[in-house]
Amino acid sequence: MTVQVPSRGIGLDLRAVEKTFPGGVRVIEPVSIRIDAGDFVALIGPSGCGKSTLLRIIASLDTPTSGTVTRTQARTADPAHRDIAYVFQDAHLLPWRKVLTNVSLPLELAGVGKSQREARASELLKQVGLADLANRYPAQLSGGQRMRVSLARAMVTSPSLLLLDEPFAALDEITRQQLDDWLRVLWHERGMTVLFVTHSIHEATFLANRAIVLSTRPARVALDHDLAAHLPANRTPAVRTTPVFAEQMRTLFVALEGGPWA
Amino acid sequence: MKWFLKHALPPIVPFVVIVLAIEAIVAAGWVQAFLLPRPSDVLRSLIENAREIGVALGETTLASLAGFALSTFVGILVAIALASGGWVQRAFYPYAVFFQTVPIIAIAPLLVIWFGFNINAVIASAFIVSLFPVIASTLSGLLSVDPSLKDLFHLYGASRPAALFKLRLPYAMPNIMTGLRVASGLSVIGAIVGEFITGGGLGGLIQVSRQQRAIEKVFATLLVASLLGIALFAIINLISYLTLRHWHASEKNS
Numbered sequence: 001m002t003v004q005v006p007s008r009g010i011g012l013d014l015r016a017v018e019k020t021f022p023g024g025v026r027v028i029e030p031v032s033i034r035i036d037a038g039d040f041v042a043l044i045g046p047s048g049c050g051k052s053t054l055l056r057i058i059a060s061l062d063t064p065t066s067g068t069v070t071r072t073q074a075r076t077a078d079p080a081h082r083d084i085a086y087v088f089q090d091a092h093l094l095p096w097r098k099v100l101t102n103v104s105l106p107l108e109l110a111g112v113g114k115s116q117r118e119a120r121a122s123e124l125l126k127q128v129g130l131a132d133l134a135n136r137y138p139a140q141l142s143g144g145q146r147m148r149v150s151l152a153r154a155m156v157t158s159p160s161l162l163l164l165d166e167p168f169a170a171l172d173e174i175t176r177q178q179l180d181d182w183l184r185v186l187w188h189e190r191g192m193t194v195l196f197v198t199h200s201i202h203e204a205t206f207l208a209n210r211a212i213v214l215s216t217r218p219a220r221v222a223l224d225h226d227l228a229a230h231l232p233a234n235r236t237p238a239v240r241t242t243p244v245f246a247e248q249m250r251t252l253f254v255a256l257e258g259g260p261w262a
Numbered sequence: 263m264k265w266f267l268k269h270a271l272p273p274i275v276p277f278v279v280i281v282l283a284i285e286a287i288v289a290a291g292w293v294q295a296f297l298l299p300r301p302s303d304v305l306r307s308l309i310e311n312a313r314e315i316g317v318a319l320g321e322t323t324l325a326s327l328a329g330f331a332l333s334t335f336v337g338i339l340v341a342i343a344l345a346s347g348g349w350v351q352r353a354f355y356p357y358a359v360f361f362q363t364v365p366i367i368a369i370a371p372l373l374v375i376w377f378g379f380n381i382n383a384v385i386a387s388a389f390i391v392s393l394f395p396v397i398a399s400t401l402s403g404l405l406s407v408d409p410s411l412k413d414l415f416h417l418y419g420a421s422r423p424a425a426l427f428k429l430r431l432p433y434a435m436p437n438i439m440t441g442l443r444v445a446s447g448l449s450v451i452g453a454i455v456g457e458f459i460t461g462g463g464l465g466g467l468i469q470v471s472r473q474q475r476a477i478e479k480v481f482a483t484l485l486v487a488s489l490l491g492i493a494l495f496a497i498i499n500l501i502s503y504l505t506l507r508h509w510h511a512s513e514k515n516s
Contacts, residue, residue: 061413086417088410095509096432108428109418137508157418 009038009193010072010083010160012058017067019053027053029220030067033212037072037160040187040194042204044252045214051197054219055165058195059086074160080112080120085159087167091146093138093153100125100134103152110157121156128152128182144175148182155186161193168203177237180206184235201256205249206235213255223255299478308482315467319486322453322463325381326494329388330449334442336389337396342426344397345404358401362394366452370459384456384463391452392445399441403434439502446494454487464490 012035019028027050035041045051056062058069074083085106093102100121101108107117125131128148138146147167154162164183168176184207187194198204204211209228212221230248232239239245281301287293288300295303308315344351344358370387377383407430415425431438457465464487471479 056413059417061416082418084417086413088414090410092408092410092414094411094429094432096435105428106418109415109420109424139509 008074008160008191010074011035011037012072012161012193012195013070014058015068015070017054017057017064017069019050019057019062020065026218028057028064029218031219031221033221033224035193035195038191038193040184040207040209041196042208042211043195043197043214044199044201044204044211044256045219046216046256047199049214049217050219051214052165054214055086055163055195055197059084059163061086071161076158078158080107080110080117080157082106082110082157082159084161084163085154085157087150087154087162087164089166089169091138091143091150093146093149095138097137098134099130099136099138099141099149102138102149103156105153106157121152124152124156128155128186142175143171144179147171147175147179151179151183151186155190158190159192161195162187164194164196166197166199169199176203177240181235181237183207201249201252202240205231205245205252206240211252213252222258223252225251225255296475296477299481303478304481304485307476307478308485311479311482315464315483315486318462318464318467318483319490321381322384322450322457322465322487323490325384325453325456325463326388326449326490328385329452330392330446330494332385332389333393333396333445333449337393337441337445338400338438341397341400341404342431344401345430358394358397362398366391367455370455373456374459379460381460381462383460384453384465387456388449388452391455392449395444395448396438396441399437399444400434403437404430406437407433436506439498439506442498443495443502446498447491450487450491450494 012033014031014033016030016032017028018026018030020026031054043051043054053062057064060069071083074081093099094105097105100118103125104112104117104121107120112120122131122134125134128151130145130148130152133141133145133149138149141149150167168179171179180203183194183196196204196207205227209226211223211225211227213223213225214220215222225248227248230244284298285301288295288298299307340358344355366387369390370383373383373386373390377386411429411433412425415429420428453463454465454468457463458469460466461469464483467483468480468487471477471483
């Protein structure tokens with residue numbers, strides 16, 4: 001079969017994951033979280049609460065002091081496939097490479113041939129509406145465009161789990177909402193598991209099917225809330241202005257403010 | 263024409279004024295001509311000795327370029343080794359710092375003992391003088407790679423060579439260029455210091471002319487030596503512009 005079926009997401013199981021930095025500062029209390037394959041989960045918490053550390057542990061960029069992280073395996077015959085893709089706070093493109101070769105970088109590192117990886121990268125750029133920017137350098141793009149290129153780079157390996165660490169935090173509100181819409185559509189089309197770290201309640205409510213609110217440091221789960229039960233599956237921009245949306249935001253807000261004193 | 267008025271004319275004006283002032287001062291007899299020659303005499307000496315100075319220039323250019331090429335190559339390799347972390351860095355980095363404090367000019371006589379009175383000693387001198395700026399700036403570039411980009415490469419299972427050639431060296435490029443800019447000028451200085459001892463090239467010609475009390479020839483040779491340094495510097499600047507113009511702030515709008 002030559003047609004690549006959109007890879008389904010993979011499930012994630014964190015068991016009593018705990019992190020103490022050298023020197024004795026505990027950033028994460030033992031937390032246990034189970035995430036279903038194909039879910040869209042937002043991880044919200046005050047800044048410095050350890051949510052980025054948790055994301056890094058899930059990506060194996062950091063190791064927990066104790067506890068385990070297990071992932072289900074994706075079943076795919078695609079040699080360029082990577083289970084995990086990670087999107088950083090800023091776009092983090094290589095400034096000496098054009099947009100096209102920035103997007104094809106993960107394939108290059110995986111050893112995919114030049115013509116094949118560039119075909120795949122330009123196809124993806126077309127999908128995300130950046131085809132005409134393929135030969136530009138990152139310095140010639142706007143902040144929003146750079147972030148889209150960064151997302152395209154993350155998607156080029158057809159990941160089963162997309163981890164995003166406050167990816168749109170540095171962008172202006174309008175660009176941010178556009179990218180939120182776009183990310184939600186992307187998730188619908190691809191069906192991968194998404195774990196999105198943010199400190200914006202608004203963004204979390206709009207994007208996610210499930211919101212996990214973390215307390216101030218050391219992080220523990222303050223609220224685990226099912227947004228999909230209250231909000232429509234099709235999150236059109238108009239959803240942002242409905243009373244139900246405001247109510248959901250309030251629920252998350254109370255949990256966030258409650259923090260350690262609740 | 264507009265560009266000329268705005269960018270080329272301003273530095274030319276003080277040059278012309280100073281040259282004319284020296285000409286006038288020496289012609290008036292306030293400074294004796296065997297201490298400071300008249301610019302017109304320097305120019306005449308340059309034309310009269312064009313052949314001799316030209317040959318010397320060729321030798322010095324060759325030695326400078328060879329020394330510069332060596333220090334570029336060796337300097338980048340040493341920096342990569344030092345940046346690899348682990349025991350190599352701990353064992354050798356203190357020496358890399360220490361050697362910068364060695365007075366290179368005092369080493370030149372030693373080089374003649376080791377290499378003989380030939381161009382090899384001159385190349386060695388140019389190499390030693392220009393090596394450390396390359397090591398220091400390349401090292402600082404390699405060590406300042408964005409941690410998130412390192413994570414990215416780690417996440418996609420990049421091998422060490424891939425990380426070096428696709429991330430760390432390109433990332434260090436602006437720093438490397440800064441080092442090469444400094445090294446290009448130093449390599450000419452190193453070559454001329456070497457030639458003071460071995461006797462060839464522009465350095466040798468300056469020595470001989472000085473002994474002959476032909477001060478206008480000393481100045482003519484000096485002028486050519488400076489032009490050589492400037493030419494090398496300009497070439498490195500051009501290369502730097504061509505490699506970095508797309509992405510690095512230091513080369514934008516220049």
